Each structure stands twice: as C-alpha cells, then as structure tokens.
Amino acid sequence: MQIINEGITAPIGFKAADAQAGIKYQGRTDMAMVYSEADCTCAGTFTTNVVKAAPVIWDRDVVVKGGSARAIVVNSGIANACTGRDGYEICEKTADATAKALNIKPEQVCIGSTGVIGMQINIDKIVGGVEKLATSLTDGYDASERAAKAIMTTDTVHKMTAAEIELSGKKVTIGAMTKGSGMIHPNMCTMLCYITTDAAISSEMLQKALSASIVDSYNMISVDGDTSTNDTCFIMANGLAGNEMITEDCDDFKTFCEALDAINKDLAKRMAADGEGASHLFEVIVNGAKSKDEAVVLSKSVVGSSLCKAAIYGKDANCGRFMCALGYSGVDFDPDKVDIFFESKAGSILVVSQGAAPLFDEDVALKILSEEAVTVRCEMNAGNSSATAWGCDLTYDYVKINADYRS
Amino acid sequence: MQIINEGITAPIGFKAADAQAGIKYQGRTDMAMVYSEADCTCAGTFTTNVVKAAPVIWDRDVVVKGGSARAIVVNSGIANACTGRDGYEICEKTADATAKALNIKPEQVCIGSTGVIGMQINIDKIVGGVEKLATSLTDGYDASERAAKAIMTTDTVHKMTAAEIELSGKKVTIGAMTKGSGMIHPNMCTMLCYITTDAAISSEMLQKALSASIVDSYNMISVDGDTSTNDTCFIMANGLAGNEMITEDCDDFKTFCEALDAINKDLAKRMAADGEGASHLFEVIVNGAKSKDEAVVLSKSVVGSSLCKAAIYGKDANCGRFMCALGYSGVDFDPDKVDIFFESKAGSILVVSQGAAPLFDEDVALKILSEEAVTVRCEMNAGNSSATAWGCDLTYDYVKINADYRS
Numbered sequence A, B: 001m002q003i004i005n006e007g008i009t010a011p012i013g014f015k016a017a018d019a020q021a022g023i024k025y026q027g028r029t030d031m032a033m034v035y036s037e038a039d040c041t042c043a044g045t046f047t048t049n050v051v052k053a054a055p056v057i058w059d060r061d062v063v064v065k066g067g068s069a070r071a072i073v074v075n076s077g078i079a080n081a082c083t084g085r086d087g088y089e090i091c092e093k094t095a096d097a098t099a100k101a102l103n104i105k106p107e108q109v110c111i112g113s114t115g116v117i118g119m120q121i122n123i124d125k126i127v128g129g130v131e132k133l134a135t136s137l138t139d140g141y142d143a144s145e146r147a148a149k150a151i152m153t154t155d156t157v158h159k160m161t162a163a164e165i166e167l168s169g170k171k172v173t174i175g176a177m178t179k180g181s182g183m184i185h186p187n188m189c190t191m192l193c194y195i196t197t198d199a200a201i202s203s204e205m206l207q208k209a210l211s212a213s214i215v216d217s218y219n220m221i222s223v224d225g226d227t228s229t230n231d232t233c234f235i236m237a238n239g240l241a242g243n244e245m246i247t248e249d250c251d252d253f254k255t256f257c258e259a260l261d262a263i264n265k266d267l268a269k270r271m272a273a274d275g276e277g278a279s280h281l282f283e284v285i286v287n288g289a290k291s292k293d294e295a296v297v298l299s300k301s302v303v304g305s306s307l308c309k310a311a312i313y314g315k316d317a318n319c320g321r322f323m324c325a326l327g328y329s330g331v332d333f334d335p336d337k338v339d340i341f342f343e344s345k346a347g348s349i350l351v352v353s354q355g356a357a358p359l360f361d362e363d364v365a366l367k368i369l370s371e372e373a374v375t376v377r378c379e380m381n382a383g384n385s386s387a388t389a390w391g392c393d394l395t396y397d398y399v400k401i402n403a404d405y406r407s
Helices: A054-066 A084-102 A123-134 A141-150 A203-215 A251-273 A292-303 A306-313 A319-327 A362-369 A396-403 B054-066 B084-102 B123-134 B141-150 B203-215 B251-273 B292-303 B306-313 B319-327 B362-369 B396-403
Strands: A002-004 A014-019 A031-046 A068-078 A109-116 A159-167 A170-179 A192-197 A232-237 A281-289 A339-344 A347-352 A373-379 A385-392 B002-004 B014-019 B031-046 B068-078 B109-116 B159-167 B170-179 B192-197 B232-237 B281-289 B339-344 B347-352 B373-379 B385-392
Touching: A002 A251, A014 A123, A014 A141, A031 A054, A031 A123, A031 A141, A031 A192, A031 A203, A054 A068, A054 A084, A054 A109, A054 A232, A068 A084, A068 A123, A068 A192, A068 A232, A084 A109, A084 A123, A109 A192, A109 A232, A141 A159, A141 A170, A159 A251, A170 A251, A192 A251, A203 A232, A203 A251, A251 A281, A251 A385, A281 A292, A281 A306, A292 A319, A292 A373, A292 A385, A306 A319, A306 B396, A319 A339, A319 A347, A319 A373, A339 A362, A347 A362, A396 B306, A396 B396, B002 B251, B014 B123, B014 B141, B031 B054, B031 B123, B031 B141, B031 B192, B031 B203, B054 B068, B054 B084, B054 B109, B054 B232, B068 B084, B068 B123, B068 B192, B068 B232, B084 B109, B084 B123, B109 B192, B109 B232, B141 B159, B141 B170, B159 B251, B170 B251, B192 B251, B203 B232, B203 B251, B251 B281, B251 B385, B281 B292, B281 B306, B292 B319, B292 B373, B292 B385, B306 B319, B319 B339, B319 B347, B319 B373, B339 B362, B347 B362
Parallel strands: A068 A109, A192 A232, A281 A373, B068 B109, B192 B232, B281 B373
Antiparallel strands: A002 A159, A014 A031, A031 A068, A031 A232, A159 A170, A170 A192, A281 A385, A339 A347, A339 A373, B002 B159, B014 B031, B031 B068, B031 B232, B159 B170, B170 B192, B281 B385, B339 B347, B339 B373
16 A cells, blocks of 8 residues: 555546635635546445534435435535525535536535534525536646645645555555544544545445444544534545455455555544644553453543643643543543553653652653644553544634634 | 521531641642531542542541541642552541541541642641641631632632521521632532531431532533542531431421532532633523433533533624534434523523524624623423533633643
8 A cells, every 4th residue: 555645536537626606715715526537336424413414414315325426515614504404405406506517416416514503505606616616627636635725614734645555456546635623523424524536346345444444533533522513424436446346345345444544544633633723733542451442432531631632732741630531531440550651753751650640850741742743642551452542732722713713 | 598608617616727838839828627526427429530539539438437527628739649559648647637636536537639630749738737727727707718718729719608597496507618610520529519517417318418419510510521530529517506317308308408409509600600711601501301311411511512612702602513512412302493592691592493593683692692601591392301501611711721730
C-alpha cells in the first residue's frame, strides 16, 4: 500500500467540482460535487443521533434501497437538520436537479449538508449550484482539493488523502475527503467523509469494510462530546480498476481493508487536530486493559474530559485529572496499578506511578506538552487490550467559535 | 418548614472555626472545623469514581464502621487524591491530631480535602491548623460563614443555608455548607457538602434520607462533566433538639426529608450557578418523558453539552443544538413530537415546534437569554415523567481557570 498526496478524484473515472452558491457563506465556495462515470456499488454509515438530518435519512435510503450510486452533492453553511418535512423535500429536489443535470437517477445521488441546525435551505440556491457544478466537473489534484475546501465550515484546513494498492494484479486507488471541526463525537462515523475507489467490490463487502474501518478511526475521535445530527461516511466503488470483483472475505479484501483503515485513521487524526479552536492534537493510548471495550471506554473518557483538555491547552502536567477521568469512565480497575506517561516528539515522562504522582521534572513535562501533538499513555497493567483515541485541547477559541456560531 | 439565613452551626450544640494553615493558598483561610458537643449519628454519600481520594476512603469507614461522629476537618488547596499510602497516612494523622485536640476518638472525625490532585499535603501544616481550629470553635452566624468560606477553592461565593422544622413538638434545625465549582458532575454527590442537625434520628434513617435527597439535587448538576475523586456529602445529627428519635418511616421522617431536600436542591443550584467561569445558571427541564430515568438522561445530556453551554454563554438561540443533545443522549424518542422553549424572568419563547425550528423573534429570544438564570424546557410529549438538571455556561474563564489551575 502506498499513501499518495491526492484526493477524491484519484481513482479512475471520478471527477469533482466546487461552486459558490451563496447558501449561507459569502465570498467562498460552499458546494461540492463528486461524479463517477460508471455505476458504483456503495456503502455508508450514519449518525446514531435520534435526531437525524434530512440528508442522512435520504442517504440511508440510497444505501439500503438502491445500493447503486453515481454522484455526491454537498453544501456547507446549513445542515438541513431539525427542518421537518420541508427539509426532506429539499433533498428530493436536490437529487432531482442533480439527476437531470448529470443524466442519472435521483436515487443514485448522495446528499450531504453541514452547518447550522434548525434553518431552512433556499432550494433555488441549491439548484443554481448544482447546475454550475455539473458543467465544471474535472479530474486531477486541483478538483479534489477544491471539493475538499468547499465542504469546510469551521475547519481551518481541508482534509484529503488517497492510497494505491494492487488487487489481482491491477492497480486500485482509494481517494477520500472529510470535514469536521465542531459537534464532533462520532458515534457511527463523523461529520462528513466521502470515499471513492475504482475497485470492483460488491456493496455487501464494501459495507463490511467500511463498518469495520470506522470503529478504530472516526469512532475514536472527539472534539466536544457532541454527536452530530449529520454524521455521514459514504463510499462508492465504480470497478473501473478492472480487478477481480471482491464478493467475499479474501486476500484482496484484506488488502483493501488495510488501505481503507489507513486512510480513515489518518483523516480521523487530522479532524481531531483541526478541532474547533484547537492548538494541540491530543492522543490518548490505553494499554493493558482487560478488554478492548474497556480500553475504548477508558481512552474516550480521558480524551473527552474538559479538565484534561484544558490542561493540555495550558501545557499543565496536571496528572491527577487524567487519573480522575479514567476513574469516572465506568470501567472498574485497580488505581494502584496504573502508570501514566506524557509523550511527544520531545520525549516521554512518567507522571503517575502505581496510581500516585511521583516527583517529576516539571520543565521536562512542559517541554513535552509544548509540542503540537501530545500523547497521554495510560498503562492499566490489568490485561492485554489496547485502544487509541484522538481529540484536541479546549481553548478560548472553541468557546469564541461556538458562543455565536450562527452570526 | 422555614428556610433561615444561617449555616452549619445553626442546630443546637454545633460550633465551627476557620484557620489559615498555608496548605497551598496564602493570605486566606484554608481549613475549617465543625464540632458537635454530643455524639452524632452520621451518614454519607461519596464519589462513584474508581479513583477515590484518601479522605473519601477514610470517611466511608467512619460512616460504615462507626456510625458515630463528632467533628469534621476540611482543608482546601490540595485534594489528597492520587497520593497512595502516604495520602492515607495524612488522614490518619489528621484524625489523631483532631481527636487529641478535642478529646474525642479518631474514628469520630470526618476529613475533607479539595484542590489539586496528585500532590502531597504537608502534615505539619495540617496539625498546626487543627490546633488553631480546636481552640477557636464558636457558634453563631459568623462561625458558619467563616467555615463556608474556608473550604472554597475556585468558588466565587460561599454557599450555606439552614432550615427549621418541628418534629414531635420540638424545634429541629438543619444547617449546611457546600463548595464546588469545577470538576463538578456528581455521580453520588458533589464535591464537598456538610450538613448538621440537632434532630434525633438513627444512622439508618439518616442514610436513607441523605441517599434519597442527593438524587434530585447534587446528582442533577454538572459544570464540566468531570466526576471528582473527592465528592463527599456528609451529615451528622446530635439529637440535642430533643425530638422523639426517628427510627422508621413516619411523618417526622417525611418532614425531615422535605427540609433536607429543600436545602440540598438550593445548594445544588447555587453550586451550578457558581460553576467555574460561569455567567449563567443553565436549567434544563424535561417534561413528558416516558420514564423518570429517561427524563434524567435527557436533561443531563443537554445540560452537559459543550455546544449548548457555549450557546447559553453567547445568548445565541441556536435551538438545533438542544435538539441534537437530546438526540444523542441514548434515549429513543420521536423527534417530530418535541417542543422546546427558552425561558427566564424576561419571558418564554417557542424555538422548536414538533421537531423543527419555527420562525421566532430573535430579539425576544436574546432578551430571554440575557438573564442570569436561563431555562430550556423540553416537552417530549411521550409520557408523564419529568426531571430538572442544572449547569452553567461554557466561558473563556472556564478555560482560563483550568488551563493553569496548579500555578
């Protein structure tokens, strides 16, 4: 497997475009389209929030009923959530306009929305955007980048990547783009993530690969503990690479899954690092837990703790807060066995030894915590299971961004 | 029942004192003592955090083994949590010094600590403080107030109250003080709360009253989602009021419980309003839930949401965030039945109607959200159960306070 600096149009037969539709943002692009020249198998995972945005309900039907896809249309600015029957009609009209412009079927269109909840979208702006997008589809790095930028909201950087693998002697490519910065605590998969591939793979195996992949990637990040109404991870495979069709668990499937996992973990980490207001990527590794489930719960409890996040922001080696967050996770463990290390490019330091704080060099700890990416490694010494969670620090800017997001 | 402007020394036979011991803070009092002239029955509820501070372990034994108490000694500045065997020895020595100074038994001493986790306390400073405290015990309003102030950490106001009731023809008084501002998400009871009463009541009935009372008071508040290692709620009853001993569920017990509930709810709300950095008391009422448990989960999900808290800070009527937080609570419900109102002294406004956001007057919403105490009322329209949770907004100052708490 080789990671390449490409995006959503890297696989054969995929094109993308961006447009300024004026949905809510002015003076920037706010719509993106992804198009496949050939019919695709597809799979998706969506928010577990009971309150689901209209496009999530639409996309679930695309995956469940059709299993075939040709295009993705995304707008940023308004999330089309808590918008009732009117919001769902926006989806129907968006799919109709896209189908007409691209000469495909409405049920082959995946729709994504991100932004303010509880506000209606102006359908005329969407239709205008769709018409612009459909006539400006291109392939190449630039198109991938422009699409990845158009779906950003409070993100400060766009996020895309791609991987090349070989399946039954054929070069297969997977490309992806994602966005997400606030309301990020995925419980299924995160805000918006779109993946394309030219692999030939059945919908069933594609869903299997995707569902497994999000467990250790998007489901392990948290920016603010708020699971969005719009979380969507959607993958489409057009088979143009010409590999032998994957229809069962085989070596090719394993290779495909490895590449998909690498892409999703990378993008998940980048999303956490670009969390709203973030100044640090905050990684929490839990080793030696009694089970994988417990390792997951422990690592997520620490990565989601407001007090741990504030300590990371302050570069404050306030080790007790990390013990405290392990302690209230709901997992039963012996505190007297726990060791905790602060780690980064600048080194590693033991800050909790057998449950108590030893004397440690505060200057060394400060140096370690001053790096952009900081790891807190918790050794439970109770078993053999591990998990890694990613988040970011809690800063003034997070509060600033969210105290008046709508204006 | 009559609420009176008094505190921990209001019941007959209780005295209190404060002292400057220099534990960590300088130039302010940082130790408090409460003393009963007569032996007390006692009861307590403590943190459910697996990582328990040394004084929590000590106090649990006081309640479980002895059931008799005479004094409470509290220090602020250092929490004595994650301090291993050495930390527990600090408790033993604190109890020994207190017992010697007051001529009581060490196992009659309840110990409380609050402040930084993972730091050892200097026992000489504690012993010095205990000696000062023991010689300056007095009754009266001033002593109650000084004790309530000495146990503060990042609190901006001290919190105390008292209530008078009549039991079997005798006047009975309950007094209380509490502290708590950060690491507040009690899952048993909150940081430190001490209650005294001159009622004659058995330990069993006292524990029953206390355990029931915290469910709708301290267990319904959240400042930051972090359940502390030190949460303690401790009550002692010396019987000096001369009422008929309460040993079973009777009318006197009900009257006692009502007064205890009123005190605890009042102090819980004050603790939420004084959350670290808070500028608003944020009350969430859930009505029409299918069960009490579901109402509790729903209300706590909203009150603990970073995005809802940031919206309250920004006086931003971002109604979708409140729907979103209901949606990811884990409770299953029909979003299309939900109505949400913003309410305060300035009025009431409907911001979500049958799951969708209606057009509402933003100026009216802003006026309502500009009050110090703001209520978000969620009508689930699914059943007959209700719950109320209290929290505060998420502000720059919360981040500031916690980014460098130790220095």
